[in-house]
Amino acid sequence: MNEVANSQNVHLERVLGEYDQNVSGPTVVFTCGIHGNEPSGVKAFSNVLDRLEEVKPAISGRLIGLSGNITALVEGERFIDEDLNRIWTQERINRLNDDTRVHELSVEELEQKYMWHRLSKVFKMTNGPIYVIDLHTTSSESQPFLSINDTLRNRHFAMKFPLPAILGIEEHLEGTILNYMNQLGHIAVGVEAGSHEDPASVKNHEAAIWLALFYAGAISSTSIPNSHLFYEQLAKGTMNDRKVFEVRHRFKLAVDTAFIMNPGYTNFQKIHKNEFLAVHNYEEVRAKESGRIFMPLYQKLGNDGFFIIREIRLFWLKVSEYLRRLKLEKALPYLPGVSRHKGLDHELIINLRIARWYVIEFFHLLGFRRKEKKGKKLILIKRKYDVQGPELMQLMI
Numbered sequence: 565m566n567e568v569a570n571s572q573n574v575h576l577e578r579v580l581g582e583y584d585q586n587v588s589g590p591t592v593v594f595t596c597g598i599h600g601n602e603p604s605g606v607k608a609f610s611n612v613l614d615r616l617e618e619v620k621p622a623i624s625g626r627l628i629g630l631s632g633n634i635t636a637l638v639e640g641e642r643f644i645d646e647d648l649n650r651i652w653t654q655e656r657i658n659r660l661n662d663d664t665r666v667h668e669l670s671v672e673e674l675e676q677k678y679m680w681h682r683l684s685k686v687f688k689m690t691n692g693p694i695y696v697i698d699l700h701t702t703s704s705e706s707q708p709f710l711s712i713n714d715t716l717r718n719r720h721f722a723m724k725f726p727l728p729a730i731l732g733i734e735e736h737l738e739g740t741i742l743n744y745m746n747q748l749g750h751i752a753v754g755v756e757a758g759s760h761e762d763p764a765s766v767k768n769h770e771a772a773i774w775l776a777l778f779y780a781g782a783i784s785s786t787s788i789p790n791s792h793l794f795y796e797q798l799a800k801g802t803m804n805d806r807k808v809f810e811v812r813h814r815f816k817l818a819v820d821t822a823f824i825m826n827p828g829y830t831n832f833q834k835i836h837k838n839e840f841l842a843v844h845n846y847e848e849v850r851a852k853e854s855g856r857i858f859m860p861l862y863q864k865l866g867n868d869g870f871f872i873i874r875e876i877r878l879f880w881l882k883v884s885e886y887l888r889r890l891k892l893e894k895a896l897p898y899l900p901g902v903s904r905h906k907g908l909d910h911e912l913i914i915n916l917r918i919a920r921w922y923v924i925e926f927f928h929l930l931g932f933r934r935k936e937k938k939g940k941k942l943i944l945i946k947r948k949y950d951v952q953g954p955e956l957m958q959l960m961i
């Protein structure tokens with residue numbers, strides 16, 4: 565394994581494999597092992613590629629698998645200098661292009677540079693829709709689930725999988741690769757397949773890769789023997805089949821603070837308001853509201869103690885889809901306490917002294933996300949490419 569740590573080989577090992585037959589169609593990119601202690605995605609992608617080469621099914625478009633944090637994968641660590649899944653912002657990407665700074669880059673910036681180099685090449689090669697599937701595992705035991713930014717295009721794709729989907733985690737986590745891929749206009753879905761050590765996680769990732777290829781329309785499920793087993797593999801591991809949840813609360817940890825989660829919590833476990841959940845800096849942490857616990861921290865590294873999530877009923881999902889298709893953005897600044905931010909249609913500034921109603925809930929329904937909060941002012945931004953992808957937006961101008 566040591567030879568992949570060498571910088572020349574890092575570049576060679578970036579592409580885990582590709583499969584295409586020069587027929588136009590979607591591009592499906594799988595990013596595997598963005599966190600170095602999560603090798604499940606790398607293994608699963610290699611298994612799928614072996615099977616494709618054996619069965620040789622017809623494919624429209626192409627698929628490609630990229631490895632993420634190779635240096636950290638070799639070490640078996642989540643990251644070396646910084647979290648590779650928190651540095652995908654436009655600002656940081658621009659800095660990577662400055663070749664005079666190469667010697668100053670952190671281990672993860674170098675990994676990102678190689679990843680981005682490959683990704684941008686892949687994106688330039690196609691006019692078809694692009695799907696990015698980011699493969700992860702969790703530190704504690706968990707049923708598999710999907711994580712998406714709340715655009716209608718992401719929702720429609722995610723809801724084909726027999727798995728629960730978590731919306732809006734990007735409002736709390738800056739710089740994830742999914743968020744950046746969404747900003748570029750691609751459909752982007754994170755697959756959390758189970759815990760790091762559980763062998764079932766590799767099987768779940770394999771099943772999710774196959775289903776993503778079928779649902780994106782790249783490969784027909786009828787061309788793969790026993791393809792129904794992939795669906796069954798994911799469906800059997802989950803109790804919240806196709807339910808959609810939103811993130812309500814994040815318990816953020818400052819650097820060098822002592823955090824101990826109470827033992828025994830699993831993802832999606834129901835909790836009640838005021839339930840004693842953890843100890844932070846020798847003080848009790850209690851649930852701010854009832855809901856379900858999400859991503860409780862049972863490893864040493866990480867900035868998030870836990871999240872609280874809540875189910876969004878189908879009725880509200882339909883209402884929000886209807887509202888978004890009406891494209892109401894231009895009328896919103898007429899509401900009391902709401903104005904355009906920097907004159908932009910898709911950015912709003914909310915004065916919480918005036919707008920005292922369910923601001924976040926309302927704007928979530930319309931496809932806005934929280935950008936920042938300054939005192940009593942909240943800045944919200946509309947997610948781009950919510951209803952249509954960049955290809956269609958071009959045609960409509």
Ligand SMILES: [Zn+2]
Pocket residue numbers: 598599602700701
């Ligand atoms: Zn991860």
